[in-house]
Amino acid sequence: MSGNTFGNVFRLTTFGESHGPGLGGVVDGCPAGIPLDESMIQLELDKRKPGQGGLASTTRKEPDQIKILSGVFEGKTTGTSIGFYIENTNQRSHDYSKIKDVFRPGHADFTYNAKYGFRDYRGGGRSSGRETVSRVAGGAIAQELLRTEGISIYAYTVEYGGIKAEIKDYEGAQDRPYFSPDPDIIPAWEKHITEVRDEEDTLGGVVEIRATGLPVGLGEPVFGKFDGRIAQALMCVGAVKGVEIGSGCEAARSRGSLNNDNLDENGFLSNNAGGILGGISSGQDVIARAYVKPIPSILQEQQTVTTKGEPTFIMVGGRHDISAIPRINPVLKSMMALTIADLLLLDRRLGVRD
Amino acid sequence: MSGNTFGNVFRLTTFGESHGPGLGGVVDGCPAGIPLDESMIQLELDKRKPGQGGLASTTRKEPDQIKILSGVFEGKTTGTSIGFYIENTNQRSHDYSKIKDVFRPGHADFTYNAKYGFRDYRGGGRSSGRETVSRVAGGAIAQELLRTEGISIYAYTVEYGGIKAEIKDYEGAQDRPYFSPDPDIIPAWEKHITEVRDEEDTLGGVVEIRATGLPVGLGEPVFGKFDGRIAQALMCVGAVKGVEIGSGCEAARSRGSLNNDNLDENGFLSNNAGGILGGISSGQDVIARAYVKPIPSILQEQQTVTTKGEPTFIMVGGRHDISAIPRINPVLKSMMALTIADLLLLDRRLGVRD
């Protein structure tokens, strides 16, 4: 409730700051007997590593070695809580004097300072994007559970800096730069990235997250709807400013006769609903999109104030990505996995499938 | 967790079906001493009534009289749970044979049937939009709490059937047809509504929800972010397919230098963030938009299947609204109010303002 726990039945609790000793978390509620070892989690963590993202990434190295501390015995989950830890190994002694007493525009400096009375000014502390490493580790555990049920999750980039991709092959996207579902769009994206980098600016984009192999019936009516849960899961990732399901925002400009998904004896004839009806999964693919803002750390001077409210200018230097995409993709995938794991276990106790 | 409860500290639990004896709920966690009587709640319920919505509404009459059952003594809340009830008075004996064994496209018939093994086929049961009457009643109680803190909430229609309104006056919108912030757009909307009605089709639109007077500091980091909570709150309203905060989806096509909100000694110079930074309120207006799909009940024949999977056609008749807007507006307003009430009480125990 204080914000560091996600889920009710399958639950992830995380801790850690960008410049503390390390980050980690606890997964509680994972059933016993699920195959799990560190290498499975490491695979997902490696997708979030800097340098994976083609031209858009920093060259900073963070090995991000996962260590499982509990809850696994002889290669399987025991049903008790799974603790894990990732040591921070890349903390160089910085000079923070430039940002210690100044609020960086677009960052959480101002609000953290107001809420808590002071802040850990070293690299954003708990508000740093580095926090998401724990989400990816927890999400990897969720994905191992989902795998045993035949459920897969994909997160691929459908728009970058305003340039749309075609969804030609989402399954192969995770092996391509920018997690692109369209190999042919990559040169156009890279040209744009190079231009924007030269202008010392940053870019956003759109990520589609898809879950396949879902049973019918996940989600709870009214306040616990599957789509509501997804919206919360994706919107609570740092840079996300908009979330849509299925036909999404465009549905607002459509008509009932066009937007309804009709059925025949083979099932649904379209998927404008994005796999969810009345808040409950229909068995079709669940499809959501997250709209990602450009990252706020730019190599330009920006107008701001000090912690005492005096006007000043700040130039946030350092090694920064030009976009949260594609490093945000495994994070969004993890949030979807955590959401589905929770609803799956919750649903098992209800309804006719028991 | 089973879906009928919203919030952690300020909590609404609801019950009721469209064709049962009535609907109601329990508000738990409301502080003692807040002025409250039935007329305050009735005001909000009346905004959700059919017939409020100009041409878009049905002419069905539902008086929706609120009755407070507990938690109020001598005109003030006592700090204990507030039970309330709204009797269903307009249940006419229908012939449900047409929809009893057939799944209506775009409705929850298919998924409820699969999840629970059978369904209350009379008008959608728990999946009916009528369920939202309890949300509006609970939201009205939340708004009385927020009023004591100087917080106000507005929900106005910024786009209807693809036709955008200018935000000329959002404070007066609730007294205008379609809760329009732009008196001049109404004729264009009505012309469009008339055309679409003649084509026996339905419409969607976009509703903006704005909260003013918020303190800095609401929201919890990581998974409990204010924007994440809003996304869940709005997306769990029946017809909503997309949610955005501040500059929203457009941020994905912007640049860091344009999307960052700079500051000077008088505060923020823009509000692309929508009043939330790092998941925590900045003191600016919180601004969200909900994208509402066209309602699925159309007066056209649609292809579907029976509960046994046999192909058939259905013509969903009856008195139906042409759009969920504007009756959805007080529902969205209520969801925002419930979200803020919860975060407000949660925040009181933390941080420096104690």
Next chain:
Amino acid sequence: MSGNTFGNVFRLTTFGESHGPGLGGVVDGCPAGIPLDESMIQLELDKRKPGQGGLASTTRKEPDQIKILSGVFEGKTTGTSIGFYIENTNQRSHDYSKIKDVFRPGHADFTYNAKYGFRDYRGGGRSSGRETVSRVAGGAIAQELLRTEGISIYAYTVEYGGIKAEIKDYEGAQDRPYFSPDPDIIPAWEKHITEVRDEEDTLGGVVEIRATGLPVGLGEPVFGKFDGRIAQALMCVGAVKGVEIGSGCEAARSRGSLNNDNLDENGFLSNNAGGILGGISSGQDVIARAYVKPIPSILQEQQTVTTKGEPTFIMVGGRHDISAIPRINPVLKSMMALTIADLLLLDRRLGVRD
């Protein structure tokens, strides 16, 4: 969390005061397809009625008619929230001036006043024992669910005013005065009750609660232990001051060699554990005991203070029971049922039985 909700997966939320319009609640999370009608709940409510308790009860009549408001369709639960309501029909216009500004010893007057700033002084408001009528209704629904799994719950009086009963027949206890498991002890109890009544005093006692037919595996390790959950469930009933499981408090004076339950090929050879090992049900009967204090409303003058802190004396008159037993028995039974229903549904999603 604000106290009016019990359980996580199978959840009861209650509302209502002794002198308001009525009391009720919402059960959320009950699986679909459980047979349920009002008569099943009424049976349990009738066991809590005044006049059931032999000499120990008041003669006040409270019909306590249950009304189901939602969640049941054609005689079965639908899987959605079950609202229920019990109207208060016996509110006579009292003169409250005697207790309005005075704290009754042993009641919650002092603490409610301090916590909320004022209190509903009519008969205790939310702190009245009348609140438990909603628990019994919710517990009756839980018992219908448990019945489908072959689980039964019993609550019988093993000690009354210091006089112990033998457990000769706990299954028949609910049809005997004082829910006595020992028909032969009743005359001794009644003699004692008559004496204490003549002395204008009140009595306590001990109630044993037993659950039979439980599967192995209910309860979660560490903080979610079955015995911890039972302790909370029973101790949150008004007059309970002590709770024990199995050999209970006596275990503190025993030895490991005597207190351990050994096993042979037919199972456990004793049940000092009370059916719970490491917080998880072992398949034996779960046995708990609640120690019930004498009710504080006595027909004697007592020393106290006014709400302004001035010393005074109070004589709490009226029609009061001489003991919370046996009317508390169905309440304790309900709390056990609610606890088990919650753990049962929670456990379904974990472990090897899926």
Next chain:
Amino acid sequence: MSGNTFGNVFRLTTFGESHGPGLGGVVDGCPAGIPLDESMIQLELDKRKPGQGGLASTTRKEPDQIKILSGVFEGKTTGTSIGFYIENTNQRSHDYSKIKDVFRPGHADFTYNAKYGFRDYRGGGRSSGRETVSRVAGGAIAQELLRTEGISIYAYTVEYGGIKAEIKDYEGAQDRPYFSPDPDIIPAWEKHITEVRDEEDTLGGVVEIRATGLPVGLGEPVFGKFDGRIAQALMCVGAVKGVEIGSGCEAARSRGSLNNDNLDENGFLSNNAGGILGGISSGQDVIARAYVKPIPSILQEQQTVTTKGEPTFIMVGGRHDISAIPRINPVLKSMMALTIADLLLLDRRLGVRD
């Protein structure tokens, strides 16, 4: 909900097994600005160490060095989640063949095996008493918060092996063997311990937990009562089989005229209620007692079965304490501290003190 999290607003989540790499936890919801460093937590951990307990303890050495991983910056809590870790340093390679396939009487072997399908047989895994090291660390953080509010907690042994202590000095108890509030009883206890040890048996006892300096108003009505929360908190500690508040179980044999706590202008004239009325703290000391069973690992041969259900005998050897007391005392103290921290923060948002 899956058992490894305690509390709602001030929340502890724990992980770790006796024979894994280590144990730890996450405290979420602790307000910002509370002084905290590792030495404060270490002090409490040291009270739980073997060898502290006089004759009753093993001589095994477990340094139990706490490491804070997050949530503290420049000596103060930041308001974000506090991760901590205690490495297991004393894992000797054991021969587990004796217990691998056999259920130890009085342990959780049987139920864990049934619930999860298999178990970590090395020293009990998650069901080991070693799990409580995380509770003590979390409780130490809670106590630092409570200290800033003037609240103190004590846990002292009031009965050992059936021999009662007088409560002569509870404040000094934590510096005496067995946390005895009565220096004069220690020789009698030690004589008894020596005898029982010679008989290769184990002992239980009773621990009283007292909280002083509490404000009026903590606890929530109905299901969230302070005493209910304490009962759950203490009963979910491994060896506890009974819990009582104030006059406790004896209240069941008392009368209303004796058990009520009268008031005069200086406050309450007695404390049979144990500092709680109607589930809410009255400002008096909160007093609870936990009844601790003899530990089940005895140096005698016991009748049991193998995991395949075949009858056998087991002799649980090894270095075992003769009693859970006094090492359980800091655990019980921690559980009380965690309970009060949670209710304290929860209460801040309600009532008149805001």
